Amino acid sequence: MTAPDAALAEELPLHLPEYLARQRWFAAKGRPVSAVSVAAVTPLVEGSELLLDLCLLRVEFADSPEPDHYQLLLGRRTVPATELEHATIGAVGGHVAYDAMWDPEATRWLLDAIRESRVCGDVRFVPEPGAELPVGMPGRILGVEQSNTSVAYGDKSILKLFRRIAPGLNPDLELHRALRRVGSEQVAGLQGAVEGMLDGQPATLGMLQDFAGNSAEGWAMALASVRDLFAEADLYASEVGGDFAGEAHRLGQTVAVLHSELAEALGTGSRDGAELGTALAARLSVAAAQVPELGEHVAGVRAVYESLSGTIPTQRVHGDLHLGQTLRTPYGWLILDFEGEPSATLAERVQPDSPLRDVAGMLRSFDYAAYHQVARQGASEGEEHQLHQRAEEWATRNRTAFCDGYAVGAGADPREQQTVLKAFELDKAVYEVVYETRSRPTWAPIPLGSIARLVGDSAPSAAR
Structure with missing residues (x-):
């Protein structure tokens, strides 16, 4: 990830305290937040109606010297669709910024990126060997948000975007890979992952699995x-x-x-x-x-x-x-x-x-x-x-x-x-x-x- 541009560095943080407080996945409710900033950004889509970035947010607290980091898939459009109004964050750089996990075009891009093994800066989209992924399919967000956010692609795949990010391999991905090696049928099959960096160490950003239909x-x-x-x-x-x-x-x-x-x-x-x-x-x-x-x-x-x-x-x-x-x-x-x-x-x-x-x-x-x-x-x-x-x-x-x-x-x-x-x-x-x-x-x-x-x-x- 790279340093954010001026609009993201200066304008987006103005909206973040109120935005984070409304999110179910924000785990620091009730703690005294002293500052929120954009720590790093990876541009995914540029030069089109949709601007898409993976943003790493740094949240600092008055009661601890240790910050938390949260991930935001940020979409920016001049005029977002009305169905994205509830996901709106605020005005940033002449565009309307919003949580792009609710945007079918953005989630389609993520699925294609995993299937095609794309690399954007230090963010890698990694398919599992032998996994068969849908082609050109938009995602639909699932249920009420918990600690992470998930989107489904038809009845084939489900992508989970981890919200709170820490350096190191996320145990969810680690254990699913281990269980895949022994042929476990007690978990949904792993299809791919999104991996990046935090504080100079590898970090897990998301994972793609089989969708368990009729469940x-x-x-x-x-x-x-x-x-x-x-x-x-x-x-x-x-x-x-x-x-x-x-x-x-x-x-x-x-x-x-x-x-x-x-x-x-x-x-x-x-x-x-x-x-x-x-x-x-x-x-x-x-x-x-x-x-x-x-x-x-x-x-x-x-x-x-x-x-x-x-x-x-x-x-x-x-x-x-x-x-x-x-x-x-x-x-x-x-x-x-x-x-x-x-x-x-x-x-x-x-x-x-x-x-x-x-x-x-x-x-x-x-x-x-x-x-x-x-x-x-x-x-x-x-x-x-x-x-x-x-x-x-x-x-x-x-x-x-x-x-x-x-x-x-x-x-x-x-x-x-x-x-x-x-x-x-x-x-x-x-x-x-x-x-x-x-x-x-x-x-x-x-x-x-x-x-x-x-x-x-x-x-x-x-x-x-």
Whole structure:
């Protein structure tokens, strides 16, 4: 990437604070931003009605000397189409600047660039060997933006543009390449990547994969199952038409097979249990200082961490596994998004870890699916108590089914390592409390209740 021209360097930053604050993928909401600038630019399309640049934004903070970097595919037109109004950033250099991931012409250019192995400055568009990519097809943006932005090309390909950029190979791309080498069927096939540079080191900008057509997200399926249970007050979860336990069992098997493939591709290791407990306790101390509501549970959580001992097997894992990272296709489950925990550094996210961290993440997700629905019902106090009981029934049934399936796929039951599994569940729930307190305060009781249950501070139904 090169230094930005005068218009981008001087005019674009004027619009960026307000623009970034509106973006779901901007991870620094709530932090004191002291400056936003354009660190570097790679021109992609020049001399036409569409000006297209890959921009690297530098975001500085008053509470830290370390900046964050975010990627923006910037389009500029004299008169953008009306359907791009919602993506508008502001006036820059006599043009209207906007997020070009919403522009079909721009996303068509990206797909063609990967297929043709184009190089623009130090940005390389790299197809995977043997991958068959669509020709001349515009992209359509998918769903609500999360930490990244994705566009689909018909029913063949999906391109994910990473928004927050760090030096080094993104683990999402790294692990998909490793799984491709061992012929994994638990992930969508990798088709290509966009690679660049940051601070003199290689950086991953995007990746292209097979599009999983006719699929449903695991989170949406789980919520539908909970709604079905709540609508049938006189039936058990096993009797409701939308019972999810069979899918939870199959999903557990899929995750177990994925773990075995990651171990085959990238090897295994180990970690001292006491050292892990010390690290988790340090994270707990930081979280408790930020969220006073954790205070009453700290002693119980710390006791679980202090009970860790012995040697814990490790390998590369997903690192941020939950129902929203899964897709049910007509052929089975697929696992998505291997970037790892969003708040962790890249160095932390690529470290080997226990597969039980992923298992714990899924168990937490079943709790979320059940109790999120309770909060949405808007029931009276008496009705809410009954809903809590129903939610407990659903969560327990599906947590059990997932672990049963994992045991089948792995040949070992994760519940046999109860202390380690509980420690990872607690670590995830503590992280959730901090996140929810900052972003969605009404959801904070869900992880707080789970912590109370896990450390035995109260009965399960009351804890929630």
